[in-house]
Amino acid sequence: MAKPKNIKAEDVLARLDEGATLQIIDVREDTEVSRGMIPGAIHIRLSDVESRYTELDPELETVVVCRSGRRSRSACNFLIQQGFTKLLNMEDGMLAWKGELEEFYP
Numbered sequence: 001m002a003k004p005k006n007i008k009a010e011d012v013l014a015r016l017d018e019g020a021t022l023q024i025i026d027v028r029e030d031t032e033v034s035r036g037m038i039p040g041a042i043h044i045r046l047s048d049v050e051s052r053y054t055e056l057d058p059e060l061e062t063v064v065v066c067r068s069g070r071r072s073r074s075a076c077n078f079l080i081q082q083g084f085t086k087l088l089n090m091e092d093g094m095l096a097w098k099g100e101l102e103e104f105y106p
Helices: 009-017 046-055 070-081
Strands: 005-007 023-026 062-065 087-090
Touching: 009 087, 046 070, 062 070, 070 087
Parallel strands: 005 087, 023 062, 062 087
Antiparallel strands: none
16 A cells, blocks of 8 residues: 655645645544634544545645644545545644644534
């Protein structure tokens, strides 16, 4: 099985600032995302990824995000099994995010 590539939060921010089109999936729990999400991110809790992954576009470069990088790696591993090939795991998670946040109300 292929492994997802890692990307640092600062590199995600730089890519967004450059105008890159990234599909960002936030797999944190509702209470965590209520503190703010990366603007434009899609919230799908890790426990829901298996039932909701068909909402995602496998052709887009996809960054998966959680608090510290562990849950996002699990989500990436599942998505690889579903045929996603353009996956990036934000290895340092939202703990390292220095960009803007948008409010989210689950």
